[in-house]
Every structure is written in C-alpha cells, then in structure tokens.
Amino acid sequence: MHSDTVPPAAYDIGGQHWLKDEPGFAETIAHAFVQRLRPRCLCRKNSEGQGIEMYVARLMDGYIVKRMPYTGSQHSLNCPSYDPPADLSGLGPLLGSAIVENPATGETALKLDFPMTKLQGRSTQPTATTASNSVASQGQRLTLRSLLHYLWDQAELTHWKPGFVGRRSWTTVRRHLLRAAEYKVARGHPLLASLYIPETFSVEQREAINHRRLQRWAPARPTPGAPQQLMLMIAEVKEVVSARFGYKLIIKHVPDQAFGVDETLYRRLCRCFERELAIWNAADELHMLVIASFKLDESGIPSIVEMSMVPVSPQWLPIEDQFDRLLVEELVRNERSFIKCQRYNLQPSMVIPSASLTDCGELPQLLVIARPANDGADFRSALQQMADLDEPSPWIWNTSSEAMPVLPRERGLQILEFQSCEVRSAIDTPLLNLPVR
Incomplete structure (x- = not known):
C-alpha cells in the first residue's frame, strides 16, 4: 500500500x-x-x-x-531536497564544469555549446542536435538536449508520486520550468531573458497572449550593425509539415505562428531523431518536447536555427525508447514513487539507471534496462559502479531474453519527527515579508 x-x-x-x-x-x-x-x-x-x-x-x-x-x-529519501547521486546519470560529468553553482550569490553559471547570437549578414547552418556530441563537449558544455534535461531535473519534473496524477498539466510544467530557470546565467546573461515557454492557449485570451509573446520576442528582432540575439524555446511539438517554401514547425499553444524550418534542417531532423519520432508516432498519448534556438527576420517571422527533441510520457516524464516507455507506464500504473534518470551528454551505449525507486525503504532502488545493443563488459562495469554505491542490488530487465520482471516491493519509510521550537531571539534587521517557494 x-x-x-x-x-x-x-x-x-x-x-x-x-x-x-x-x-x-x-x-x-x-x-x-x-x-x-x-x-x-x-x-x-x-x-x-x-x-x-x-x-x-x-x-x-x-x-x-x-x-x-x-x-x-x-538527504533522506522522503526529504524534498533528495536527489539521486549525480554519477548515476549524465549530470555527474557536467557538474563543476558546464554547471557551476555559487551558494554565495545563489546563481548558477551554465556553459553552452550552442550560440545565442548570430552575426548580421552571415548565413547560419541550421543543425539538429542529438545525443552525439564531440569529445571536447563531454563534461564541458551543455548541448540543447542536456540543457533541457538539466532544467527538467531542476524543475523536479523527473520526480513522480501517485498523488501527482491529474495535477501535471502544461501550465504546471511551464510554471516549474520558469522557476527552475531563475538565477541561471549563460554567457553572462540571465537565461530567463532569452527563454520562451508558450503559455497555455485560450481563445478568450488570444489577443493578450499574442501581445505578451511579441513583447517576449522583442529582444530578438534584428538591429542593423549589431549581432542578432537568438531566443531559446522549450515547447511541445504539434507537427512538422510542408510549407509553401520548405517546412514549418507547429507548436501546441501557439496556433497563430509557425516556425520556419529549412529543407536542410528538416532532413537532418528526420535522420537524427528517427528513434524519437518513431516512438512519438507509435503512441498518441506521448508528448514530444522541442528545445530550439530561433531567430526573427525583419518582419518578426521566427525560424529555427538549432533544435533537439525529447519524447515524454503523458505525465511529462522523459523517455528514451520503447523499453523506457513500458517501464515508466508500469511504474505509474502500479502507483510507485520514483525519479527518472536522464542521459544528458552521455552516448546511448553507456548504461545508466532508467529510474530510481524512492518507496523501497531507507535506500533508493535502481532500475536498469539491459538493451540488446549493450556491450557485455561495459554493462558489467556499469553494474559494478552502481553496486559500489552501497545501495540495494539494481533491478535489471534484460530485454533481449525476458519479459519485464516483477518490480521491487514497496516498503514504508520511517519519518523523522521532531518538536518544532518557537523562535524567541530578537531579530534586529528589518524583515522582508516575502513569499517562499
């Protein structure tokens, strides 16, 4: 229970x-x-x-x-500050290099491997970025995909509990992402200044929403003689379809404005995200996220410069492939509490836990999917690394030879209790009566 x-x-x-x-x-x-x-x-x-x-x-x-x-x-598993060890996902190699948190200021500096400006008059080769990153970028800079993974983790959208059912809408996702982006700095500028996440569309609020969108995009309008600022978008894809010239990306909640996609980018999109698009196409209930940089022309029409795509479950939990999807569905169906692990910059061949159960007692229970493409030696090495964490032996699903095993049994977690003490010491500094999240 x-x-x-x-x-x-x-x-x-x-x-x-x-x-x-x-x-x-x-x-x-x-x-x-x-x-x-x-x-x-x-x-x-x-x-x-x-x-x-x-x-x-x-x-x-x-x-x-x-x-x-x-x-x-x-932290304890039932503490809001708990997170799985960073080395269990692709986050570990990025901490301290691509992601540098400063407790003295509360700011987090992010190093990006993609541009946020474009020189006027110079053509930009559109790219579709996938899991493939150069050796130099490993552990050094955030790709578009790993930036999305990082914000998803920071927003705790990788966390799931049975009580979340029916409470995670796009409005909720957007609100948590915007909060997660606060006090994040990239290339010396606040990330929020360049971040566009569409509001939930409402026919009654159409004009007001469109006005706020145009205001949000204003910094990206080209200025003669100056580098053009690019915007960064996180949104849900509705479809990518042919246009009169090239192709266009249609975003849910932005019905009044398509994003231009040139033919070169479209071909790369189909090639680089073949697996992600196949998963999305096979299950109508899945969402497809896009994170993209885009520019505006003189008339304010947006076009994509660089993009990456990540499929997510109906609960907005990121998934990698069909096996990942089946495991997430089983966990949600069985009303389990867990944290979804993400790959960041790591290659698909590298083995990481798919998820970490947080309802199996005092220690997390790692869930590992052994895919047919996994190399035996690398897989055994990864399992040994997980075993060295002094946690229960990982649950393993060998997809090439067996059906999904029974999930580890749920166990209650002892809750720490203490007597709250009234603060009696005088506070000389005037207090700011501000809300807390």
Whole structure:
C-alpha cells in the first residue's frame, strides 16, 4: 500500500528548529539570507548531531532554502531536497564544469555549446542536435538536449508520486520550468531573458497572449550593425509539415505562428531523431518536447536555427525508447514513487539507471534496462559502479531474453519527527515579508 505522506521540510536556523510551512518561516529565512546564516536540513544528522548544510537563495518573489551543490544524495529519501547521486546519470560529468553553482550569490553559471547570437549578414547552418556530441563537449558544455534535461531535473519534473496524477498539466510544467530557470546565467546573461515557454492557449485570451509573446520576442528582432540575439524555446511539438517554401514547425499553444524550418534542417531532423519520432508516432498519448534556438527576420517571422527533441510520457516524464516507455507506464500504473534518470551528454551505449525507486525503504532502488545493443563488459562495469554505491542490488530487465520482471516491493519509510521550537531571539534587521517557494 503506497503512501504520499511526505513530512514538511525541517531546518535548524541559528539554533532554532523550523518547519517550512509554519508561520514566520519566510521572515526567518529572509533574515538568514541577510545574515549569511546556513540552515541545516534535519532529515538526517551527521556524527556530530548536526543536520545537512543548506543555503538561502533569493528569488524574484522571495527566498528559498536550497541544498548545497552535490549534496542531494545525502538527504533522506522522503526529504524534498533528495536527489539521486549525480554519477548515476549524465549530470555527474557536467557538474563543476558546464554547471557551476555559487551558494554565495545563489546563481548558477551554465556553459553552452550552442550560440545565442548570430552575426548580421552571415548565413547560419541550421543543425539538429542529438545525443552525439564531440569529445571536447563531454563534461564541458551543455548541448540543447542536456540543457533541457538539466532544467527538467531542476524543475523536479523527473520526480513522480501517485498523488501527482491529474495535477501535471502544461501550465504546471511551464510554471516549474520558469522557476527552475531563475538565477541561471549563460554567457553572462540571465537565461530567463532569452527563454520562451508558450503559455497555455485560450481563445478568450488570444489577443493578450499574442501581445505578451511579441513583447517576449522583442529582444530578438534584428538591429542593423549589431549581432542578432537568438531566443531559446522549450515547447511541445504539434507537427512538422510542408510549407509553401520548405517546412514549418507547429507548436501546441501557439496556433497563430509557425516556425520556419529549412529543407536542410528538416532532413537532418528526420535522420537524427528517427528513434524519437518513431516512438512519438507509435503512441498518441506521448508528448514530444522541442528545445530550439530561433531567430526573427525583419518582419518578426521566427525560424529555427538549432533544435533537439525529447519524447515524454503523458505525465511529462522523459523517455528514451520503447523499453523506457513500458517501464515508466508500469511504474505509474502500479502507483510507485520514483525519479527518472536522464542521459544528458552521455552516448546511448553507456548504461545508466532508467529510474530510481524512492518507496523501497531507507535506500533508493535502481532500475536498469539491459538493451540488446549493450556491450557485455561495459554493462558489467556499469553494474559494478552502481553496486559500489552501497545501495540495494539494481533491478535489471534484460530485454533481449525476458519479459519485464516483477518490480521491487514497496516498503514504508520511517519519518523523522521532531518538536518544532518557537523562535524567541530578537531579530534586529528589518524583515522582508516575502513569499517562499
């Protein structure tokens, strides 16, 4: 029997215990930010009886307590700050190189391997980017696909619990992605300044939505004598179809404006994303995400410069292939709690867990798919690396010789309880009564 009961996050702030949702918490972390105090998460304690160190970051509409870089796996499975070890996915090689988080400022610097500007008068060769990356980019820069994976992880759209059923719409996805992009900096500029994620379309709000879209795109209009800024779009694909000249990308929730796709890019699209397009075509309930850079011409018409595509389940969980899809469907159908792992820049031949179950007791349970193309030696090496994490032996589905095995049994998780303490110490600094996420 599953349970969606998750205890509220609990912190030690300046020697006082606080629950995230109790009155006065927003003011307390605002004060902690000003005084540079480091909260400690009480989901687990170290040998000295102290919690796991966190930090307070300032967001656009308030403050938030965030985990320190690379510490997600130190938290309890039922803690909101828990994340699987980065080395279990393609995230590990990127941390500290392509992704650099600064707890002092709350900003995260992202190094991109694709341009965000275009020189006027110089033709740009459109490209469709796939899992294939140059050796130089491995662990050094974010491709379009790995940037999408990173934002999906940061937005916790890779997390799933039975209580999420019916509550994850495009409006929810968009809201979480925009929050995840806050205080992310790429090429010295805020990522949000270049990011376009379509609003959920409404006939009644058509004119207002179109007006906000044009305002959002204004920085990308070409200016004589200056490099043209490119926009970055994350959206759901409706279709890619022939146009009077070339092809056009139709985006859901943007019915009034197609995106130009030239013939060279279209051919590369069909070749590079053959597997992803086949999965999407075979199951009507799947969504297809696109992350793309695009430019505007003098009249404001957008055309795609570079793009990548990622299929996702009806719950917006990323999937790689048919085996991945079947496993995600089985997990959702059985009302399991799990975190979906993502490949980032890693090649398809490299073995990573498909997902990590978070409802099997005190330790996560890794779920591994052994595909026919996996090399025996590499597969055994990957399993050994997972075994070295001091976690339960991975669940393995050998797709070439067996049906999907029975999923690991669900087990209850002991919930840490403590007595919340009233904060009695005087706070001299004026408090900012700001909401907290």
